[in-house]
Amino acid sequence: MKTAFSRLFLVMLTAILLSACTSNEIYRSNFSNCIVTAQESCESHAIQLHDKGTEREYLLGFVEIDDQGQLRNRVQMQALLNELYTLASKESLLINVFVHGWHHNAKQGDANVESFKLNLAELSKVESHLHQDRTPRKVVGIYVGWRGESIDIPWINNVTFWDRKNTAHEVGYLGMAELLLRLEEIRNIKNTQEPPVKSRLVILGHSFGGAAVYSAAAQILADRFINSAGDKNYVDNAEGFGDLVVLLNPAFEALKYAPLYDLAQARCSYFQDQPPRLVILTSEADFATKYAFPAGRVFSTFFETHSTIKRNDCNRPLSYSEGAADRQAVGHFEFLQSHELHPASKSMAAVYHQAKAIWKNQQPGEAIQFGSTELRNLEHTVIHNPYLNVKVDKRLIENHNDVFRPEIMEFIRMLIVLSTEE
Template identity: 75%
Template sequence: MRTPSPGLLLAALLAMLLSACASNDIYRSNFDNCVVTAQEKCESHTIQQHNVGSDSEYLLGFVEIDDQGQLRNRAQMQAVLDELYALASRESVLINVFVHGWHHSAKPGDSNVESFKASLAELSRVEHQLHPEKAARRVVGVYVGWRGESIDVPWINNITFWDRKNTAHEVGYLGMAELLLKLEEIRNVKNTQEPPVKSRLVILGHSFGGAAVYSATAQILADRFINSRSGKNYIGDAEGFGDLVVLLNPAFEALKYAPLYDLAQARCSYFEEQAPRLVILTSEADYATKYAFPAGRVFSTFFETHGTIERNDCGKPLAYSEGAADRSTAGHFKPLQSHELRPAEKIRELDYRNVQKIWKKQQTKGVAQFGSTRLSSLDHTVEHNPYLNVRVDKQLIKDHNDVFGKEIMEFIRTLIVVSTGERESVTAGETK
């Protein structure tokens, strides 16, 4: 029996890997608006209307991006934007963007797609509770799909970690940045009018999707924080991108987050009305970013030089190794953590109408309860700092992918209500 040649074995291996590649096609190829019913699932449609006529009604749009960070079809994004422009011209909207992470996509039936749908329905119910005497904001979801998996074979697909990490940053730098800015434009144009309730924009990213969101928004966040426009004669609340950015178990280096941490920490006081602008939520049980990420970064940073950072802004001492920060994810790097989120010992029914008052009363060493969770300050940052890097108890997020659990989604809705509710301006006495 002849032994196969090395070339033949290599060709067979390449053929096997190519056959295992995840789909590189667009999933939502029909750009027409579709009403979801028991008979019509609208799975190929880019624009979907769900639960029409109920208090859980929402609109869902899909925008898909390829491995090079380019929009798969600009007509798809434009169809979503056109639909939202038309909707926002008639009523106030609460736009929620979700960017998935590793092992996920915009494929019909993807668990992230289904979980995002459920979260939108629940948020719509909360909106109706908050505005019983006004027209509630129409909840809109935009699901940003990219190829979070390059190989479909279980177990073998774990070797794609670093390949997908690089792709995530490309997604954030290019096509997604344009999308997010245009969604913010819709929110801003609408708010030049006088609707009963202001339109708002919230962006969520998970895992490598969190890395993509951070790549797209970090420099804009810094610009908005400083807000150096001409003619300005006061320092008000720190602004953000849209109204809120939430990163769930994000997979990017703590060293990338450090400049924003320094920027916010150097301002020694914030107004009581200051809303959160960037919130990082990382589970202590997220072993993918806790162990696998640093292991890989050891090799990719081997030839880099690192120093030691020492700060004492506003009486809050800070010291850490740049090398450690370059090898750790932002959420697992203790020197840059600001809060801890744990299950409440005694669960209270959450009244979303009161969460802004609770948020205002937080102190640097205080604890605030929001329904089934308790948020504790680690006393690393000043009060009302708009950037929060939160260590999350493993009971709330059990692993890397468990980010749609009941308790954590309740807390995220709390953040959304705090950041998107009507509040009084500290500078002009106007509703913002």
């Protein structure tokens, strides 16, 4: 009797879990262009034009990737790329990629989709005002959707943390890496022709989306950095993947970031016009990566061996445990932190056309103000180092998902302007 009851219980539990699984289908299945109006939401379209004819106009595209890192439909990506190739041959583009994190997807109405749309509209407005004397770049947004949730049941879905972490790395290693490289190719189309304003590419990732972006970008960033300062008769600015990569509360180990940190530390000075190439922003109040992440990593790393890392590049001593770096999330590992971001003591309107000058003229030991925020170098790295691992004040990002706050989006727009202007 007990055996029969146990079997019935297992069958019922399995049925409940299967019914609770999130959709594993493509959300944006119509690959034709669609203009969003009050009457047409373009809900199923993978290519959408928003706010047509206004200073907030932008093009939004969707590319969706499955749990194994494969494109859900290659035609979806190719239709978007074809549209962008055509646009890039005629005008300069400012391409912004956003990769969402845990609990999100590419469904109509997803909070990340809506927040990304608002930020694109604001960025388009900034771009229009910056280039009033010439044609501004057309703002393009690419929303990379993947199954950031595997179970829909509230509270129970928190157990999907490690399952989704593994999926995020698969997304980054495979389908997304191809997409980003193809977008970089589009960015370069018209730049050899010296247009008035060059096309640019910015990549943002949040949470596990940040892990996916880093998986796709890390080796390329290392290659570009080495190519800028190898055994040559000249040294140049360090290049990046596209023009700027920003990771928001990313959920990956500090140990994965350590090789890039070492590369940048081994170069003792940078040119004044060296722009940021990789910026990691992590809230001190992000408890998901601060506490849950290392708790899970204790079991994942139990049988691994670790050493103590000791460095003294450019007379900057550094010593830390590999084990600690392998368990802690990158943004909370203080040994590899470079900056802190706080609310400015006296907030002012963001002056976007001065962003590059503000960055170039920074001095050792001094904070620099970008509108309503203040960036302070912890003096672990030299100024103008292109890789920033920033601890963010909890007043600016209150928790793991609170990354679309106006102050943070303003700060990121300032980073975009200083990294993409001529």
